[in-house]
Amino acid sequence: MRDFQIRRLAAAALLPLIAAASWTAPSAKAGESRPAHAIAMHGEPRYPAGFDHFGYVDPDAPKGGVFRNAATGTFDTLNPHITRGRAALGLGYVTESLMRRSWDEPFSLYGLIAESITVPDDRSWVEFTLRPEARWHDGWPITPADVLFSWRTLRDHGRPNHRSYYARVATAIQTGERSVRFTFSEEGASEDGTGDREMALIMGLMPILPEHAWKGRDFDRTTLEPPLGSGPYRIDRFEPGRSIVYRRVPDYWGRDLSINRGQYNFDEIRYDYYRDDGVALEAFKAGAYDFRRETDPAKWATGYDFPAARDGRVTLETLAHGRPEPMRALIFNTRRPWFSDRRVRAALAQALDFDWINRALFHGAYHRTASYYPNSELAAEGPPGPAELAVLEPLRRDLPPEVFGPAYVPPSTDGGGPAGLRANLRRALDLLAQAGWTIREGGLVDAAGAALEFEILLVSPDDEKIALEYGRALRRIGVVARVRTVDSAQYQARLEDFDFDMTLNRWTSTLSPGNEQPYYWGSEAADQRGSRNYAGIRSPAIDALAKGLGAATDRADLVARVRALDRALTWGHYVVPLHHLPGDRVAYWSRLRRPAVTPIYGMVIDAWWSAD
Template identity: 50%
Template sequence: MTRIFTAPRLTTFFSVLALFASPTSLYASDSSTDTEQLEAQPVHGMAMHGAPRYPEGFSHFDYVNPEAPKGGALKMAVVANGFDTFNPFVIRGVAAAGISNYLYDTLLEYSADEPFSMYGLIAESLETPEDRSYVVFNLRESARFQDGEPIEADDVKFSFEILTTQGHPFYRNYYADVSKVTIENPHRIRFDFQETSNRELPLILGQMPIFPAHYWENREFGKNGLTPPVGSGAYRIGSFEAGRTIEYERQDDYWAKDLGVRKGRLNFDRVRYDYYTDDTVALEAFKAGSFDFRVETSAKNWATAYTGEKFDNGTIITEAIEHHRPTGMQGFVFNTRKKVFSDPLVREALTYAFDFEWTNKNLFYGQYDRTNSYFENSELAATGLPTGRELEILEGYKDKLDQDIFTKAFEAPSTDGKQGLRGNLRTAMELLRSAGYEVRDGKMVHTETGKQLAFEILLFQKTFERVVLPFKNNLARLGIDMSVRLVDSNQYVQRVREFDYDMITQGIGQSDSPGNEQREYWHSSTVDANGSRNYAGVNDPVVDELVSLVIQAPNRDELVQRTRALDRVLLHGHYVVPHWHLAKDRVAYWSHLKHPEKTPKNGTDLDDWWAEP
């Protein structure tokens, strides 16, 4: 599961790429039989595995304050070079911050204190049989678009079709197993699936943003530009200045405000984003009161910049709020589509040139832990050697896998100990020799072609150069030439969409219930699909099969074991140089902002905050 656009409102280092979001399917209009209808009964919510936590008619989520006052404003900053569209669902352009989160509602709403459970929002209930071979959504008759028109089954079908034919390519993969869409009446729509073992589909269809078919009837979906569209959510677009600022206004007559999934949430009357091209300027603007809330991604800033009278007297509050969500993988990502990184031995060798321990001590004030899994900070992470059910899964592919998977536990290279970096560079040298390289005149060259091992790393934030340059210097000691290219955020997004890079610094987020989105990250079908999130160009039939196994997991225990097997194979593929992680949200905010006492396992979500009257 990936939360397409309902993620916590946290501005992370990699949020400029969070706009990626896209599926082709067959449609028909024949109805189901009476026998099929009897197989499933309407339910208010559903969990991926087991039963959902909240009962029918629940008043609010446990982690919100149901008495939170409405009103006030939330001002935030975005460090990027502006925006040029109000449509985040297509591959063209750079969408304004907050569009998908505030402007559109979904059929179901996500619960932040469960692995993956969804509850009715636009849909009052859903019906799906035990094998989850189809899902029926029963829409609330009270559901309305922002222009007052009712939300009906025609709009749901339109939304699905427009996303999977004209939307970002992500949706074609995400909803690829939908085989048929049937409107049974204005408030009832059915989706049939061609792969009955894809248990996640009823839930991820519930994540789909709903667009008004009548609004788009005479408009081109991908070319709306900066014309404010009609949405289905609690907020509409208010004032904006192209590329510089945008403000959302909460609707007082929002139809869903008293539902259990909305009570105590979406409390600000106005939400505003201002754009800054420099993070240092943005930090000073925050301390001067130009905006209210900031997620700090720099360990140095967190250790040194949040000082002074306003912090001492409580005018500005800093908190490191613990969370229990998977932190995913951040790292230097190799583009294996490029010949220079086609050999896993070369990729593995380069991981030994990154000195995390030095970086953490000298740049990050010792705040981080090393990442050793694509599903770090969760039970999904592969650890030690494979055993039990995970080993059984991997042994099915033993003749196709690197045997190190069965004999060596993966652990990112460390410079702790007597040998330190020097020992790591010796290991790197041995791996490069095995890959057909040697040192000539101080340069690492291929023994046959004489061509130096050289590549470029693409960045969009200058502050990250302090991490990259020591890595570059260590590679130079091996005779490897790494150049650093700094571009603006818009150019960066475009080049990443087209896989026009050798190496990038990227975060690959994960949920506690991985599923269909894993195709987008690792499946061979996405290698050449511009805009996909297969940043590394993973193209491995074993990975393809493991991704399918994860999607088809029949229960939680099996999901955990299959995900660990996938994690282990990816780790031994050496597709990234792993970075670091932190199981806390470092946030700073002005004291008029308040948040609930209880933080859900997924961490900070500004949708649950409010302004003190």
């Protein structure tokens, strides 16, 4: 810690030298696009230059108070940009990006560290001009050198998705005293030569790191040294693995920006870590923390009948939204030979009696997930339309024939019950027989006599009831599925190494899926440690569909491309899809207040405030 403080003092001492330095900008090229305050993936940004505040905040929200939150598990690093370790929650309050997303548009960015963005019509490059007032917490100015350092560092040592994104930059140069330009390679271009239109926005969301604080240090190692940042909060104190507290920076350089008005209202934000969610719920009832998002319908139905909820000290609400819900599923690891056959995966999906599970365990609250983009216009419906077929037809030979018919519908037991499940299990055995599996002495074996046995890896005890019920159904067709729950650190390590047979996890997408999708489903990511291609998907067609999203020229084109990808993924039977809720169920103590407007992506907790 002492070495870090010395570096900060040295950096501050050099400020006069930086201020005295000058940079001669090269002449602008004729015909280049003009700088803009914002950029939208498709169409025009909602908010014009000079806007006062986002529409989902209260610009007059008071400042002050403490916001206490909860997390489950533990943490062992304060560097969230690498695969090693489990990072503490809330570090995004410390580190900023060049631009910031608005939450009432599918995908638009507005200047944060960058005061303007410039792109040509083909988006083959992007240039950012930094705000002169942008500062690190030690007073050092944020410079183009910091931006270039961040790009190089994250490209070479960052998380797999960052390494993939930033490797698509062919050249990166400083073009003026406060400006930097990234020119993109053709790697992300689609087969028709159309460029990846999302990369300009991807660069706008790049975390910016201080070169003077990181230079000479091992970036790819875990650390408990508080990072130097530029955001509205800095780390105030922490107990490794138990709690972390962020304090609002009183002289935060960006406090008066329109994109920040009405946000970051709490003086202090605290995260306390609990062993599991059951313990965390009891702590909430006791008033140990202030806000809780409930994702378990059983707990929502039966766990909130306590005095503070009955007398109004705790508010219970369901807040509607229009974002895609996560695709939550039991995920087959197709790297395992017994899951490499699509027929086997389709057969095993027949054994999940969702109708009974939803009624008996979750009070009928869940919707069955049938898409990788549920609860949104991006989910495939009916047969593919002309725009989808235009994307799918060139890939027909590499896709299951079902992709060109009606959209995928998960197996149903017609309300749940023995008869419906028996019919599904008979279909499962037919599919397994086609794949070469037969029942022998009560067990399912292949031609060599090897039994179909696997482990379902979990991290939350709350998921055991689903996995155990699924395992009981599988036993009826001779399949042995053992359930194992491990602690969060072990689970994360095994997940990053793809050291599991089946696991229960999820993928989250926005209303504008793009460059993260190859990281979820791409062949290259299948063998990349720490990627989110948990299923190990290796499909030339899915590679092409995922990479093609960035080439969409307008919103309608993007929706068609995502729906085509959705069909390929669902009919690939890489998961046993589970369920989702169409709204956010939240509970909070009455001293918290929230804005009247909830944007399309759902509540923005940074716009809440304290009434104390």
